[in-house]
Amino acid sequence: MRWGWGLYGLLLIACGAHPQDDASRESALSSGASAASACDFYATSVEAEHPCGVDGYALGYGEKYCHRFMNQSALSERGIAWRDSTMRCLQGEFLEASRTTTSCTALTDAAFASHPVCYTQTDHSICALPMSDVWTILRTLDGSDAFSLRGARQIRSVIATCLQ
Template structure:
């Protein structure tokens, strides 16, 4: 039986409270994911523990929170699409927690490295075996793509790299109209 990710996050919080007695419990409690995905953690935890405001490498507000909200407000996904969205948002957020400075000092965060590491976690979250974007319909893919500002995504090198990696993973897993859509995408990239 697989342990739900939010319970693993609670475990991390418990261990952090035991091993970091100087950090207030309420401080790290802001980093715990709920069973239902929310976007507040980007501000209440991540940006608070890794203060990159004003940096060209700021991620949590300008990217993470922005697209979290876009996905949560995305209408018309299938049941499978909603399951993928929720699973992906939890995965993305849970990958960030262990990357945060353990001492809780926001200014000790390496903003450039944080941005690199967080972006590097995206593909694994998008293509989780239990809920992969590869298993979604073309209709869901279209809605998800539209929510991500496709022009900006194709111009941004980090986003473009993710798109290519996800497309390559999915291309080898799918058939039919989804495979055709991925082939067209890869040809354009």
């Protein structure tokens, strides 16, 4: 556990070390989708075609965190822009993966592999968020997800990107 908190500390330092971009950011999904319809993607676009059940990535992880983040009221305007951009990226990557594989394990692996890239997009990177947003994001995660081996790998990848 201590090692996991060390990674989070590094992530917070790395994110706080970057200057914030003052450019105006979008604050809603480009499609104007509501939180519910934005999160329906996982059940209607993926799970319906590739059923992996409630323990699969689409329902057990993607949909769960989509709802949590879409209903998160503590994010700043910049945090909301990051959330929306990240969600579009994650869903696009997952949809692409679902076109080339039907294995639940392969879908999960592809989805998790896209997380660091989507979290650190050039225009909307977790690295440029205010520290308050980074804390809000971290508090939104379940400990079992954040402290898993897969979670630690993602954190390392995000830190490496933020430090570049």
